[in-house]
Amino acid sequence: MMKNHIDVSTVLRRAVSESYSNLVTRPTGVAVRVYIEAQIQAASDCVVTVIDFSSVGMMDFSCADEIVAKLVMQHENGNPSFVFSGLSESHIEAIDVVLERHGMSLVSQESDSNSYIAVTH
């Protein structure tokens, strides 16, 4: 199974600013999602895309909505499927709130020091 691994922290620095380490503000979230979408398109033969948040500091509701919720909604046909990895407790909390708003829910699975989550409708 072909996997596409996207490091969100690297995307943040490339798409928005070299000096940023936190996912805050809606414009930042939009810029990161657009960049991720381009990477997904470039690896269109990959069935699964792993979005890695392990080097991201904090993520606010606006970025959780723009990045996680909108990505899932735009690919609700499951092509590709997403695995969001390296999430902290506060990341999951923000994602939980925004998914609920869109009538979605998440299932989470702990794995060593990182939390891995998959999103489901």
Place this chain on the structure above:
Amino acid sequence: MTNVITVPPSLDDATFEQILEPLSRLQPDDKVLIDARHARWASPYGLTALLALAQTRLERPSLAVPELEETALYWARAGFFKYASDLYDVVGTVPRGRQNDPGVLLEVTPVNASEDVHTVVDKVQQRAQQILVTELKLDKTATMRFTMALSETCQNIVEHAESGGWVAVNSYRWQKRLGGRRVLVIAVCDAGVGFRKSLESATGRPRSDRWDDGMALEAAVMRGVSRFRDTGRGQGLAGVRRFIGKWDGKFSVRSGTARLAIVPTWDEDVPLQKDLPAFPGSQVQITIPERVDR
């Protein structure tokens, strides 16, 4: 004629109403002197709201500096005069506040654009951990939630105010309330369009005859209603409200003529106040108290 408005000795969100009451009777182009000579203390809300006040005046207002050196020095260290001198004709001696005050987690900072929110979050993150965990005895995850709350309240200015605003974060010990516990206070004030006008800008949203500032605050803060059609919008302040509850904190938002507060058991504020003196924009305050094991 100059209209003199006296700043109360202790300036916070409650006593700021004593400034707004006489101010609301004046025309926007009336000359005003904000007399802070006898002020002894000001919360982050007091300082940021004073800056927002100046932005509402068509005629440049004057500000008389606190006479008590300790007070003036604290205001200087909190970064107040740095911006007050752009907005007010400052009367009196402004001390140089070179040294940082240990209680000032974030000095008065302008918020005009999304980049400013990044700057604010980056600045407070490190020191927030120390204050929240060591002084307020909250668990380590509180730091992330705290910066999220700060980010969302600042974004409220960028997304809805249609003007710039101000943020400040201080930690201090309450002398009389809560048995002398420490508190961390975030204040975010702007003199922009406010919640009611922001929501009214959404086309096709039906409004009842009772539509007013209070209803607009309830819609935005309690139900996450936004002027945007995107269902993902409007989660910021509603999300902040959840966090505050977990910390037994207090969250209040004033806009126009109304003020809504999420009131914890330790406070005696009222949940919704209407018919207050009109003041443009929105003024948000978050109070997080030191945790005590019961």
